[in-house]
Amino acid sequence: MEITAASFTNEAFANLQPRRPRVAKDPSLPVLGARDEVLAAVRGHSTVLIVGETGSGKSTQVPQFLLDAKLCAPQDGRRLCVTQPRRVAVLTVSERVAAERGVDIGGEVGYAMRFERKASKKTAAVFATDGLVVREMLGDEQLMRYGVLIVDEAHERSVHTDVLLGLAKRTQAKRPLKLILMSATLDIASLQSYFDDCAVVKVPGRLHAVDVFYTVDALDDYHEACATCCAQLHADKTCKGDVLVFMPGQEEIANCIAMLEERLSGVVVVPLYAALSKEKQLEAFAPAPSGKRKFIVSTTIAETSVTVQGVRHVIDPGWAKNRGCDARGFEALRVEATSKAQARQRAGRAGREASGRCYRLYPEAAWDSLPDATAPEILRCDLAGVVLSLKALGVARPETFDFVTKPPRHALLRALETLYACEALDDRGALTALGRRLASLPLPPLLASAVDLASTQFRDGAPDVLWVVAAVVASEHGLFVQPRGGEARDNAIRARDAFEDRSGDLWTSRNALKAAANERNRPQWCRKRFLSTTAVESALRVRKQLLDVLSKEIFAPTEAIPLDTARTAALDCVAKALCVQNAAVRDPAKRCFRALRNDAAVSVHPGSILHGRNPPPEALVFASSVQTTKLFLRGVSAVDASTLARLAPRLFSTGL
Numbered sequence: 001m002e003i004t005a006a007s008f009t010n011e012a013f014a015n016l017q018p019r020r021p022r023v024a025k026d027p028s029l030p031v032l033g034a035r036d037e038v039l040a041a042v043r044g045h046s047t048v049l050i051v052g053e054t055g056s057g058k059s060t061q062v063p064q065f066l067l068d069a070k071l072c073a074p075q076d077g078r079r080l081c082v083t084q085p086r087r088v089a090v091l092t093v094s095e096r097v098a099a100e101r102g103v104d105i106g107g108e109v110g111y112a113m114r115f116e117r118k119a120s121k122k123t124a125a126v127f128a129t130d131g132l133v134v135r136e137m138l139g140d141e142q143l144m145r146y147g148v149l150i151v152d153e154a155h156e157r158s159v160h161t162d163v164l165l166g167l168a169k170r171t172q173a174k175r176p177l178k179l180i181l182m183s184a185t186l187d188i189a190s191l192q193s194y195f196d197d198c199a200v201v202k203v204p205g206r207l208h209a210v211d212v213f214y215t216v217d218a219l220d221d222y223h224e225a226c227a228t229c230c231a232q233l234h235a236d237k238t239c240k241g242d243v244l245v246f247m248p249g250q251e252e253i254a255n256c257i258a259m260l261e262e263r264l265s266g267v268v269v270v271p272l273y274a275a276l277s278k279e280k281q282l283e284a285f286a287p288a289p290s291g292k293r294k295f296i297v298s299t300t301i302a303e304t305s306v307t308v309q310g311v312r313h314v315i316d317p318g319w320a321k322n323r324g325c326d327a328r329g330f331e332a333l334r335v336e337a338t339s340k341a342q343a344r345q346r347a348g349r350a351g352r353e354a355s356g357r358c359y360r361l362y363p364e365a366a367w368d369s370l371p372d373a374t375a376p377e378i379l380r381c382d383l384a385g386v387v388l389s390l391k392a393l394g395v396a397r398p399e400t401f402d403f404v405t406k407p408p409r410h411a412l413l414r415a416l417e418t419l420y421a422c423e424a425l426d427d428r429g430a431l432t433a434l435g436r437r438l439a440s441l442p443l444p445p446l447l448a449s450a451v452d453l454a455s456t457q458f459r460d461g462a463p464d465v466l467w468v469v470a471a472v473v474a475s476e477h478g479l480f481v482q483p484r485g486g487e488a489r490d491n492a493i494r495a496r497d498a499f500e501d502r503s504g505d506l507w508t509s510r511n512a513l514k515a516a517a518n519e520r521n522r523p524q525w526c527r528k529r530f531l532s533t534t535a536v537e538s539a540l541r542v543r544k545q546l547l548d549v550l551s552k553e554i555f556a557p558t559e560a561i562p563l564d565t566a567r568t569a570a571l572d573c574v575a576k577a578l579c580v581q582n583a584a585v586r587d588p589a590k591r592c593f594r595a596l597r598n599d600a601a602v603s604v605h606p607g608s609i610l611h612g613r614n615p616p617p618e619a620l621v622f623a624s625s626v627q628t629t630k631l632f633l634r635g636v637s638a639v640d641a642s643t644l645a646r647l648a649p650r651l652f653s654t655g656l
């Protein structure tokens with residue numbers, strides 16, 4: 001009998017499919033020596049804390065210990081979930097684990113993150129972002145799918161990690177759930193004392209010596225210093241290996257890359273940051289063509305969660321971009337000095353494969369003034385999303401929730417106020433039906449509110465609200481690339497004018513995004529128009545995925561509504577949603593804007609289309625704020641004061 005695919009049941013045939021060739025793991029990974037200790041700890045305790053240097057093999061090997069020991073399985077309640085604070089780590093680690101096991105992603109090993117999932121009934125180990133797992137619990141409070149939860153990079157203490165740890169502890173009180181925390185730093189006392197039955201496994205590192213150098217004097221311009229340092233290093237023929245440069249954010253990376261490309265020849269310069277597409281991120285990991293030196297210019301994501309091979313030199317200007325709330329409750333991204341723990345991690349990246357060097361671009365005297373560790377994000381961020389999730393999980397009084405580190409009371413109160421203002425909570429602080437809907441959307445509360453309003457009160461504008469929301473979600477740093485000066489800057493401004501809408505950045509972004517969506521050769525089209533391909537692609541992805549979870553009838557594009565009607569409805573809708581927290585009115589006396597929620601003086605970001613508008617608008621709503629020399633507003637849209645009063649009478653009945 002001839003055997004064909006049809007001779008087998010699907011299941012059996014699937015098992016006969018050729019496996020991909022296995023990628024060999026490095027047998028000298030330090031964590032492999034701790035395998036038995038790790039498994040014994042997991043069997044004997046409900047919570048295990050594994051501490052080991054970056055590169056010791058925690059992220060890729062510990063999940064495989066559990067798979068091989070059959071401590072997890074594809075059935076509900078027995079799966080393994082491994083969380084990471086960043087998408088890039090979810091992708092690269094799950095891919096590496098699948099490759100080492102000779103399987104394809106989506107089989108035994110899968111991944112899941114907001115708007116993207118590759119897992120099946122056969123999946124025993126799912127890698128996921130911590131934010132996604134918190135969201136999953138909204139539908140499945142006791143983490144029923146998982147028997148083991150690994151929280152990786154726990155030392156980073158992202159806000160989602162902290163919420164997840166609190167929820168996992170609560171789950172453990174109700175049913176058996178094995179929890180494994182992995183940390184790259186020894187600063188673990190608070191985590192260890194938080195869990196009742198917590199074993200600690202320390203993995204000895206395999207770090208080569210790293211010589212650390214400091215500058216003699218403090219520097220005015222770290223960009224210039226960094227480029228000079230790279231040039232000197234490259235000119236020194238005795239310096240072998242690639243160079244990893246840490247920059248605080250995407251714009252600083254673009255600037256640094258432009259400087260390096262101008263000054264160095266025979267090198268490959270690649271960016272690495274969270275918002276890059278998967279393909280672009282993977283380019284940073286590819287080896288440089290032979291004979292060329294690679295410079296990787298990265299944000300903090302290269303500090304712990306990913307491994308870039310070939311790096312022997314680290315240049316650390318000492319800055320990181322963090323979310324933070326000021327004393328007045330304004331959440332903004334700000335550039336801050338790194339902590340000592342961060343600086344040590346960064347230096348460690350130079351000594352993975354051989355001894356290396358780290359150049360800190362500040363004087364040694366400045367070291368002492370650095371904080372030991374970065375404060376957990378939950379102490380620094382806006383808590384509206386956290387409180388909404390907790391309420392949806394049945395935590396009636398979030399101030400009584402058992403957090404690893406309790407956020408300040410005033411921050412919790414402010415979050416409650418915001419949620420009350422967007423009617424997610426009622427007078428008694430209980431979750432409303434609307435609040436439940438907002439919690440179920442994969443968006444921060446204000447944007448979720450815009451989408452919900454679009455489906456109820458502003459239907460004419462619904463498809464356009466989706467364009468605007470996608471643009472805001474995807475473009476933390478703006479859709480439009482903004483070269484620093486000269487002719488390029490003028491060209492960029494002219495290119496943006498083609499999409500300009502008088503209302504400001506939100507509708508302008510919608511115009512650009514909508515136009516980009518129809519283009520075949522998008523990268524080229526975007527480059528010509530100074531649009532960030534990364535931001536555009538990510539916005540289109542977000543929009544498509546939101547469309548998947550929303551009613552097509554309401555949100556799919558339609559020609560039936562006249563453009564003017566749609567525009568007014570969409571802008572009103574977004575203004576109504578944002579103004580709850582993000583509105584500012586002009587203060588003619590001081591020639592600035594004042595944020596309505598706390599009266600702080602704020603300015604329109606120089607990159608905004610409304611920057612320098614004359615006469616300035618009466619009032620603004622905005623998508624986000626960033627702190628540099630001043631508190632700047634981004635994603636700004638002009639509104640009439642009378643419109644605000646009409647849209648949100650409870651908030652704006654007086655004072656305008």
Ligand code: CDP
Nearest residue numbers: 053054055056057058059060061092096307
């Ligand atoms: O989590 P930890 O930093 O302890 O280590 P890991 O991410 O498990 O990586 C251990 C080693 O696996 C790295 O030093 C690399 O040699 C290798 N690895 C890799 O080649 N490609 C990846 N995507 C991940 C890890």
Ligand code: MG
Nearest residue numbers: 058059304305
């Ligand atoms: Mg790791």
